Amino acid sequence: MNVPEDLKYTVEHEWIRLEGNRATIGITDYAQDQLGDVVFVDLPAVGQEVQAGGNLAVVESVKSVSDVYAPLSGRVVAVNELLKDAPETLNQDPYGQGWIAVLELTQPDEVQGLLDAAAYIQHLSGA
């Protein structure tokens, strides 16, 4: 499984790319592999406020419906419109073109609770 060094992670298999006060969020390579073919992504609305641990998006594969939790609290400032027409991008490029949303963080201290790549790999090996 691909786990890029420069990202943060959660035990719920989300990845977070931190840039200043903004966080880009997606699901990991492991998560997309477990889900199988993604056929629909329910994106949040731009401007929506989310709390850490609350629902951010819903990813549907042929066989399952999975919630994507907001790993951090913030306001949604961008969503990946590409996923509306090409949800399979989430399988093909989970860390790149398959990003889900960008948050402007309201509780930046919460990033202390995220996993680094090594800790996420350890979590996967124990899963």
Next chain:
Amino acid sequence: MVAGLKSTPLRAAHELLGARLIDFAGWAMPVQYANGILAEAAHVRREAGLFDLCHMGEIWVTGPQAEAFLQGMLTNDLTRLPVGRAQYTLLLNPAGGILDDLVVYRLAGGFLLVVNAATRAKDLAWLEEHRPAGVTVEDRSQATGLIALQGPAAEAILARLAQPSPASLPFYGAQEARIAGRQVLVSRTGYTGEDGFELFVAWEETPAVWEALLAEGGVQPAGLGARDLLRLEMGYPLYGADIHEGTSPLEAGLGWVVKPDKGPFVGREAFLQQKEAGPERRRVTFTQESGPVPRAGYPLIDEAGQVVGQVTSGGFSPHVEAPIGMGYVQAALARAGQALAVEARGRRLGIRLARGALVLARTKGTTPGGSTKVR
């Protein structure tokens, strides 16, 4: 996750192919391989897919009274079934509910009933309970392997591998053949809407036949996920999801395999009563404009916002290129082209009803005791 489950003789082969195994009716079965469900389904429609169906039940009914006994248990008319042919049929309970849907073969050695894995034990008990003297009911499920080769390339592949070639076998016809040195009952049946074959082989010899087929160009393994999607595209009901003891043949659109004129059988009176009154709901298929996949239990809603039905199966079709589903709606609304909505997690999405296949079937011809429709 799959510990404690029954294994088919192909489990090791599935694991080597990178299959994801799930619990299906107590069996560890491949839901998909490395390519994924959508690619596997598309490959079956384009070339040929190989399916492990060893979990399905094979029940033999033999003896001088076997035909009379089954005529009284099954809904279709066995007198229309010649030797070497198969027929789609139902087992009903006295209230007219569907106990199982199955395929019955008339073979030289007796009648072979191919039943769903989840209903095998129930069917056996039901048949045993009604069995008269002079009839033997034998469960050979654990001795009989079953694999399916489905897709437009299936005939040419088996023409190369099987002696004799099944190329001239009619739809729902079956004959003995040898494949990879093994004795196989080759049947021109399937659950995908494509031309194809189902191969019955001795349990322990199944891997040899599987490997021989997989070695052919154009053949890729396909899991239960692809099988479910392909049957959904064809409008074929899945027992336990779309049909069960609480649904009747008329509601399910399966009245064409019930032949009340043949004489008495379990469920006949209930069937005739409902035929007289007309069913209150009917099974339909539908395509959805876009949005989330329709899932079992989602309500179907009319223009006024009234609940008029419910989804029983859903998926995303790579061939329709849209979400598709199956369910029941009030009989008056069960018309091809009827516009309704599905309520999916708080949002309403437009759907358009159909009464059967959403993708054109490419099977060969008609079935004994039925119209051109198949299971």
